[in-house]
Amino acid sequence: MSSVASPTLPVTSASAVPQPKIEICGLTKRYDLPDGTSVTAIQNFDLAIKESEFVTLLGRSGCGKTTLLNMIAGLIKPTSGTLIVNGRPVTRPGDGKGMVFQQHALFPWLTAQGNVEFGCKSRGVPSAERRAIALQLLELVGLKGFEGKYPAALSGGMQQRVAIARALALDPDVLLMDEPFGSLDEMTRLDMQEELLRVWNARRKTVVFVTHSIWEAIILSDRIVVLATHPGRLRQEIVINVPRPRRRTDPRLIALHEEIWQQL
Amino acid sequence: MKRAGAPHLFYGTAGIALVLLSWEMAARSGLVAPEALPAPTVAIAVAFRTIPTQDLLHDVTISLARVTAGFVIGGSLGVAIGIGAGWYRWFGAILRPLLELLRPIPPLAWIPMAIIWFGLGEPSKIFVIVLGAFFPVVTNAYKGMLGIDPTILRAAQTMGVHGFKLLLQVALPAAMPDIAIGLRIGWGLSFGILVAAELIAANSGLGYLIMHARELGQTSVIIFGILAIGSVNLTTDYFIGWLIRRSVGRWHAT
C-alpha cells in the first residue's frame, strides 16, 4: 500500500539490482495498552532498499520512524509483516545490522578503542586483529590519536564518530542510524553530515537513516521516505538525483524542501 | 519508581510472610533455642505480659518526643543555615570549612561532652539528636541551593522579582527536592542516634528498654523492642516519603 513515488527531479533509470538489501512487507507494530486500547506505531509498511543505497526515514515525532528502525535492527519484534535483510529474515539484533543511536550509547568504562573493539570481541576475533580493525576505523572517522580517550573526554561530535566506527567494526550489511546528530549543535551537525558522507564514500554500506530534519534528509540521502503520523505509515517516497556534494543554495533542493515541508 | 502493581504486592507480601513463617517454624521446632530466639508470636506475647502497658507507652512516648524535638531543632537549624549559606555566598564561604571539619565526627561521639555540658537529663540526648539531624539537612539544603538552575533565577529577575522575594518565591521551591531528601535522611539518622543514645546513657525510652531487658535476660522484650523501633522508623519514613511525593513529587521526578 505504498504511495507512488512522486519525484520532482529528473529521474534516471533506477539501477536494477537483483535483490533488495532490505525488504519490508506489510510491517505492522501494535502496542496493546493495559486498559484495553491499543496504539499502532507502524501500519502496513512496505519498503525495498537497494544495496549501497542511502535511505532516510523522515517524519515528525511520533510517526514511528524509530520503531521502524528498531524493528529492522531486530531490537523490537513486529506484530505482523515480514522483514528481510540481506536475504535473511530478521530475528535478533546484530548479524550484519550495525546501529548508531542518538545518545551515542558509548560504554563509558571503555576507551574509544575499547568501544570500537566491542563487537569484534563478541565475535571472538583475536585481540591483535581487533586492535588493527579498531585503529583503522578510528582513523577513518578522523579520530587518530584519540583511541585511548574515554567517552566522557570527547566532544559530542567525536563521540558520534566513535559510535559510527563501532557500528562499522563488524562490517555490517546495513548501517542503521537513529537521529545520530540530533543532540549535536548546528555547526557540529553540519560537520558530521559531511563526515558521514565521506565515510560512506569509503565504505559503501546500505544506510537507513532516521531524522526529523528535512535538510539533513535532503543533503544526505539517495531516497527519502516520508512517514505520516498516527498511525505511522508511508506517505511519500522521493528519489533525489542531484549529485553530491549538495549545496543548500541549489534551487532544486530548495524547491524540494518546500514541497516536503508543505507535506508535513 | 514505585508502581502499584498487583505482582509487586503479591510477591512482597509473600516475601515477608515467608520470613516470618520460617522464623516461627525455626523457633517452634526447636532448631533455635527458644531462650535465644523466641518465635515472633511468643516474643510479642511475652513482652506484653512482662512489661506493664503503661511503662511501654511511656517509653515509646519519651523516645518519640526526644527524636521529634531533636529533629525539629536540628532540622530547622540545618535548613536555615543551609539555605543561608547557599544564598549568601560569603556566609557559605565562612561556614563551610567549619562544618566540613565538624561533619566527620559521628554525633554519638559527642555524647560524653554532651553529658558534661548538659548533665545526664534530656537535653544531652536531644543535643546529640540535633547534631544527627543537622548535618545531613544542612549538607543537602546547601547542595540544593547551589544546584538551582541560574536561568530560572535570571528569568524571575527579568520579571521584577529580586532580593528576599526571589529567595522565597523562586530559590526555595527550586531547592525543595534536595531539602526534602536531606530532611528524610536526617530523620532516619536521628532515629538511629536516638536508639544509640538511649542504649548508652538513658534510663527511659525504647533503647533503655532493650538494654534493661538484656540485663534481666528477657530476650522476648529485647526482640519486641527491636521490632517496635524498626516499625516506628519504617512507618515514619514511609509517611515522610508520602508527604514528599504529595508536595514536591508533583512537579519533580523523585
Next chain:
Amino acid sequence: MRGINRHRLVNVLIGGSFVALLLLAWEGAGEAGWISSYRFPVPTKLVDACWELATVGFPDGVTIWTHFITTFERILQGYGLALITAIPLGIIIGRIEVLDWMLLPVITFARSIATLSLLPLIITWFGAGELAKVLLIAYGCFWVMLTQTIAAVKYVDPIYIRAAETLEASSVGVFLRVVLPAALPRIFAGARTALGVGFMVIVGAEMIGTIKGLGALVMEARRFYRTDMTVAGMMMIGLLGFGISAGLLWLERWVLPWNRGLEQVRRS
C-alpha cells in the same frame, strides 16, 4: 580554569581564617577565665592531650595508635563481611525481578531496624567480645550495600544493553561486559555510604563496655573527668572518618578513571 581555582582558594582562606579566629577566641576566653576550661578545653590543652595520646596513651599504655588500629580493624572486618555478602547477593537480586519484588519489604524493614538496637541481642547470643562488634558493623553495612547494589544492577541505562545487543553480545556477555561495569559507580557509592554507616555503628558500639577503641576512648576519658582527652578523642574519630572516606574516594578514582567526566549525583 585558573579563575575557578583561585576562587576556591579564596573561599577556603576565608573559612579557614574564620576557624582560626574561633580557635584564637576560644583560647583567649579560656585563658581569661571567661569559659570553664573543664567544659571547653582550650586548643593548646587539646594539642597536649593529643601528644599524650600518641606517647603515653589513655588509659595508660593504650596509645592512640592502638585505639586507631582496634577501631579500624573492627570496621574492616565487619565491612569486609558485609561487602562480600551484599554485593553478590545484590547482583543476583537485581537480576531476578521476582526476588526483588519478594525481598523489597523485608529489606526495607531490616534496614529500618536501628543497628545499635541489636547490640544487646547480639551480645546475648555471641557474648560481649570482638565478634559481636564485627557482626553489628556487618549488619549495618550490609543493608545499605545491598540496596545500592540492587539498584545499581536494576537501573542500568537500557540504551547500553541495546547497543551491546546490536554488537552481538551474548546474554552472559551483556551481563558481564555491560551491566556489571555500568553498575560499578553506584556500587561504589553504596560502598562509601556503607562505610560511613559502619563507622557510626562502631563508634556507638565501642561506647558500651569496652576499653580499647576510639569510642571507648571518649567514654573512658569522660569517666576520668579528662575533658581534654575526650575532645582530643573526638577529633581523632573525625580524623579517622575523614581518612577512610578520602581513601575510598581515591580508590574509586583509581578503579573507575572513566567516571571522572560524568559527575553523576546519585541519591541514595
